[in-house]
Amino acid sequence: xxxxxxxxxxxxxxxxxxxxxxxxxxxxxxxxxxxxxxxxxxxxxxxxxxxxxxxxxxxxxxxxxxxxxxxxxxxxxxxxxxxxxxxxxxxxxxxxxxxxxxxxxxxxx
Amino acid sequence: xxxxxxxxxxxxxxxxxxxxxxxxxxxxxxxxxxxxxxxxxxxxxxxxxxxxxxxxxxxxxxxxxxxxxxxxxxxxxxxxxxxxxxxxxxxxxxxxxxxxxxxxxxxxxxxxxxxxxxxxx
Numbered sequence: 001x002x003x004x005x006x007x008x009x010x011x012x013x014x015x016x017x018x019x020x021x022x023x024x025x026x027x028x029x030x031x032x033x034x035x036x037x038x039x040x041x042x043x044x045x046x047x048x049x050x051x052x053x054x055x056x057x058x059x060x061x062x063x064x065x066x067x068x069x070x071x072x073x074x075x076x077x078x079x080x081x082x083x084x085x086x087x088x089x090x091x092x093x094x095x096x097x098x099x100x101x102x103x104x105x106x107x108x109x
Numbered sequence: 110x111x112x113x114x115x116x117x118x119x120x121x122x123x124x125x126x127x128x129x130x131x132x133x134x135x136x137x138x139x140x141x142x143x144x145x146x147x148x149x150x151x152x153x154x155x156x157x158x159x160x161x162x163x164x165x166x167x168x169x170x171x172x173x174x175x176x177x178x179x180x181x182x183x184x185x186x187x188x189x190x191x192x193x194x195x196x197x198x199x200x201x202x203x204x205x206x207x208x209x210x211x212x213x214x215x216x217x218x219x220x221x222x223x224x225x226x227x228x229x230x
Contacts, residue, residue, distance in 0.1 A: 003153065036216050038154070045204055045220035046146075046154065057209070057218060089154050091215070096168055098144070098215055103153035 004029070004090055004101035011107040017078040020104045022090030023071060030071040034093035037066055037075045040103075041086045050075060082108050111135040113205055113221035120227045126193040129224045131205030138186035139163040142208045144217055145179060145190045147201040155201075159214065160188055195228045202226075 005023040012018040022029070022037075029035055035053045038046035048057055050066035053073065063084075065076045073092070077084055085108040090101040116130040131143070145157040158169035160179040167179045178191045188205060203224045206217035 003155075006153075034215060038217075045206075045223055046217070047220075048209065048216060048218045051209060051216040091154075091156075093215055097170055098156040098159070100146070100154040100156055 004092060004099055006088075006090060006101035006104045008102070009105045009107065011109055012077075012080045013109045014080050014082060016080050017076060018080060018106065020075045020077075020088050020090075020106070022073045022075070022092075022101050024073075024092055024094075024099070025071055028071075028092040028094035028099055029068065029073050032093045033068065035066065035068060035073040036091040037064075037073075038089045038091065039084075039086045040089065046089060077106070080108055084108055111207065111219045113207060113219055115203075115205060115221040115224045118225040118227070120229065121195050123196055123228055123230055125195050125228075126191060127195060127226050128189055128191040129203050129205075129226070131188045131190075131221050133186045133188070133207070136207070138181075139183060140211045142214045143181075143188045144206045144208070144215075145177075145203065146206060146217070147203045148223075149198070149201040152201075157190065157203075162186075162188060192226075195226075197228050200226065200228045 037050035039049050040046040049060045053068045054066040087103050089103045112134045114132045160167045162181045181188045205221040207219040209216040209218040
């Protein structure tokens with residue numbers, strides 16, 4: 001099984017919106033509404049920010065939103081803030097296992 | 110409060126095995142699936158497998174089948190991940206993580222602090 005495909009990096013200025021894509025196949029993202037997103041800053045464990053495509057855990061700002069179309073899931077961060085600079089990882093369920101993407105580094109300019 | 114505390118860093122030679130522990134507290138251990146995820150230096154996250162602490166049943170990523178074993182000890186609320194036949198490419202930080210609710214088997218909302226395993230001759 002290959003990893004889900006994410007762009008290596010994206011960037012944006014404070015206040016702007018950025019979208020990070022996560023492309024899979026009809027066997028994973030395309031078949032299940034079980035996509036998660038994690039935020040990770042250097043030297044720390046990942047933090048869950050989106051589950052089941054578009055749901056936010058308690059405490060996650062509503063600036064973070066998730067969606068899915070076909071085999072591609074997306075994470076949108078609106079009103080970028082400096083503290084959003086981090087690595088973002090997508091994850092999907094697939095036939096009794098879980099897959100991650102390669103991760104995307106978000107730089108806030 | 111929920112805590113997952115992992116064992117300390119390890120240095121192993123190629124061909125050896127490593128066993129990482131993850132002690133849980135602050136919740137009913139047998140109610141939540143646990144996962145193991147690793148991250149090589151500068152790389153993304155890689156899913157290794159899942160264990161049901163109640164039954165002990167496991168599911169492993171195809172890549173690690175035959176090399177990984179996940180177990181649990183309900184008396185100490187600890188899950189273990191053992192990886193054998195280590196090679197340099199196994200150098201990574203290994204994380205245990207708990208699922209978000211009792212009713213799901215993914216969505217990892219609590220993570221251990223990570224355990225660095227270095228494989229070097």
